[in-house]
Amino acid sequence: MAAIVAWMPLTSTTHAANSFDREPTEISRHCEQYMAEFNGQIDALVNDKAKASYDSVFVAFDNHMTQFVDQLLHDYLMQNAHTDAAIRDASTACALKGFSVLNALSANRALYERMSAVPTEGLAADKTYTVNYWKSEFESSGIGKDEKTRAAIKAKNDEISALGNTFGQNINNAVNKIQVKAERLAGLPQDYFDSHPADDKGMVTISTAYSDTRPISKYAHDRSLRKEVAMMSRNRAVQENTPVLTELLERRYELAQLLGHQNYAETNMLGTMVAKPTKVAEFTAKLSAAIAEPVVKEKAQLLAQMQKLDPAAKEVRSWDASYLSNIIREQDYKLDAKEVRQYFDYDKVRDGIIALSEDLFTLKIEPSDAATWHESVEAYDVFESDKLIGTFFLDSHPRDGKFTHAAQFGIQLGKKGETLPEAALLMNFPKGLMEHGQVETFLHEYGHLLHFIFAGQNDIGYSRFQSESDFGEAPSMMLEEWVWDYDTLKRFATNEEGEVIPKALVEKMNQARYFGQALGVATQLTYTALSFDLYNRNPEGIDLVAFEKDIFERYSPYGYDDGTHMFAAFGHLNGYGAKYYTYQWSSSIAEELLSRFKEEGLRDPKTAQDYRNLVLAKTGTKSAAELVRDFLGRDFSVEAYAKKLSQGG
Incomplete structure (x- = not known):
């Protein structure tokens, strides 16, 4: 399996021999083995008496870290994807131990001192970036505190890891x-x-x-059904996760206090592009102002349509929005969503997205014989000039016990000359016809996958994670544009009779594209406020239901729906913490990245190669702002995105 053989060099013509069918006892045994090996490697690195150099410290550390993370990623994937509950449980237990090892690493003062002894004079820029990245990571983790405080920080991080894991697993298991x-x-x-x-x-x-x-x-058409289904979805895991989230908030606040911060939002912003909570507040205020007028206009349109169906209607609820918007698109834009979806069969969409990446980045992608963890999972090898550069897996359809959202999961980090990157997409699409919005989601997640593979071709195996956390969504959000491009869609969007999607229909899709954009952004800013405000405070005595109600009444264009407990199934409150703003922040960066493609052509090969080589492949070797500047030839600004929103698209 990828994790076990992670330290073994791979040739350019083979992929890792993955195995996903280990017995729980073997998972546990191997877990202890690879964690003990990693701890031994770190001890040897720290106790090395030779003069510290980049190669003796950081190259060795990256080797050890990459090997360890490869195996941890494997266990984390199995926790979220395997069909056998016993294997999921064993993988979960191992992943938690792995997080504890990483928590201990961040408190390792001797390792920090060894890294700090490495001279940076004369180092290449990417190596200097790596040195500074790790020193900053240690410093923001409290490495300067006394031994007792560092031990308390480590213990608190272990509690947080366990609570966050329980929170996510409860969501996965709550399929009502x-x-x-x-x-x-x-x-x-x-x-x-x-x-x-x-x-x-x-x-x-x-x-x-x-x-x-x-x-x-x-x-x-049945409004009560729409409400019933919405309420069922928004109340998933409420009994299980209300106490878990409450405790998670408390432990993260206590961690922030140990680190000398006012609250967890302040802690959470370290190592991000925005850097501090005040900038998040300024950014979201700018977007809120930009959408103020368009929101009023769009809400009025929805209410007017609602009153055609029910003259006595006084308001539009959240479960009405998608239905009413669809009617408006049919009537005002002559766009029939049912006509659109007949051109987006899953198999054709998958093949079309793969072909798009082949065209843009001069790749060849072929079905792989790599082992998988379920019969429905599809494996693919990625070649460039007949050289294997990575493998990916598509786990695209829902099943019990599986991760319930859509995300990219790493399996193996790539390191030039040693290992090839491997990643998986866990998604929950129908097996037949898809909504166009689901196609957009597919391409978004596929963008993460490409980012993972392209960043896995350099000398720093851990480089994909050596980047500001609020930059990671930007490349994927930018790639969503291609599902609105007729030249792209005509290559794979065909109906059951094999007829290509009409250009006139794609034009209608684009004409209707921005209706509801302001309401959508307002909803995203509501989630941003929920995420940010939960952590930008002392959570003592918090009433989560009252808190959610207050947030939705202040920010949501539809208000709060009585009886809902969205916080319980909002997985980002664990993984992203206070940083759900990342999606809108990344949208503003994506708008800037896209500007060059729009100028030079969405399918222009040189632009695509520059994007790959200057942004995706270089992630973790320089700051995100520099990556964007290298591609654009200028600094990016959020103004273009705010202006677009203010104009209603």
């Missing part, structure tokens, strides 16, 4: 279901009925999987 009469699904496309057959009592089972809920929110 309801049964409804088939006639209540009026308005849904025929393929939805085909994939959700009624039982002998005429009842259809609806789960909280996105492939079940999103078509209902968009097409179901």
